[in-house]
Amino acid sequence: MAVNPDEPYRKQSGLLEVEDLTAGYGAAPVLHDVRFTVRPGQIVAVLGANGAGKTTLLRALSGLVEADHGRIVFDGEDLRDVKVEQMVRRGIAHVPEGRGVVTELTVDENLRLGGLWRRDRADAARALDEVYDLFPALAQRRASAGHQLSGGERQMLALGRALIGRPRLLLLDEPSLGLAPRITAQILALLRELRDRTGLAVLLVEQNVRSALSVADEGIVLSLGRVVTRNSAADLRDDADLRHAYLGF
Template sequence: MTLVVSDLCVDHGAIRAISGVCFEVGKGQLAAVIGANGAGKTTLLRTLSGLKSTSSGTAFWNGHDLLHAKPEQLVRLGISHVSEGKSVIPELTVEENLNLGALWRSNGAEAPATLIQVLATFPRLAERRSQLADTLSGGERQMLAIGRALMSKPELLLLDEPSLGLAPLVIAQIFQSIRDLTSAMGLTVVLVEQNAMSALKIADIGIVLNLGSVVVSDTAKNLIENPQVRAAYLGY
């Protein structure tokens, strides 16, 4: 049960956004991908979830090829992607947003049980169940986006900048839930973050991207102590 990415190259038109990226994430691990704006973090995730096509390289999840599948097929292989910027649908209610994640599961009988689980994980969502997602705060939207992904019963969760635009206190809350979920549900998580310190604190391993290439990858603990990483990304 591993995610194996090797020699991945992705182009935006004439510009190479990702070049020769290799890494591995084991089952149940939380991997933080950190790096500055424009390092290729989002492109990497969009490629893994089938939204963006690759130029060369391979990526496998449990032996399934990720690079030639559509997002809706990858969801069926247990891969859920929460895209950047609180990916919820504002015109739908909280409950509808959540149910959306379970629509594809043909044995819909399980969905209500999953819904109860997700609402127990994020009690704030339970309170706002029948409200439009449009009325939620930024933090609640992020919870809803993650909750929707969980409704698909994923094994691999791809999270794109869950801290974007949130207050520090809310970020701490969200990151704690991500850590708890990973452990409780045995999820494998790839977390893309500009907020390097928060991400590394909850991660098992860390991958540092710069200008589309892996600069260093190591255990999160070692990265936090690595003087170069500290200077460049952690700010002290």
């Protein structure tokens, strides 16, 4: 059954717990009383039309947008006063829309940026090797500059750099944007593999609703910055009225 977002929030045990979050830019809130939970090893899709507040939600969770009200709790710790640069040390990695690759640096240099803060140099080196195993295309182009990569390779590089820090929660914004369907399918399949193998939790913003629901365990639907429903991915796929009203298919 779908959860009524207007019901009083019932605290659940999760890796990430968002409680009555209101956030935006200046005096204009974009998000209004957003509430949901992400458990360890769970992929949650954030769905909605353009302008629904999906990207703002990820930016608020990673500290790039200041919350006006509510709580963001990660592994029992309130993140309201945690600085952006400390988020990755807590186990949160944010891969923004547009990928954020440093185009002047090589593939290898970009990946190593993801582990500069780590004190365990041996494990950082192992993490680098693991990323190359996950993305053989990057291993073949490790000496290539970022501007020489295809769109799919840049998305792999941004994701790989995030994984170097061994996050427990991945905030992933529009990974399929501008990519061929085959590359999108590979990236989404990798998310399932990482969830199953490492217990990684993923909060996935994805405009391709069918693709998102094919990989997600649960989904939340935003409209004008408010949660209109949250439910299992299977039930969201099967709810024709909701899909037509909010998801465009």
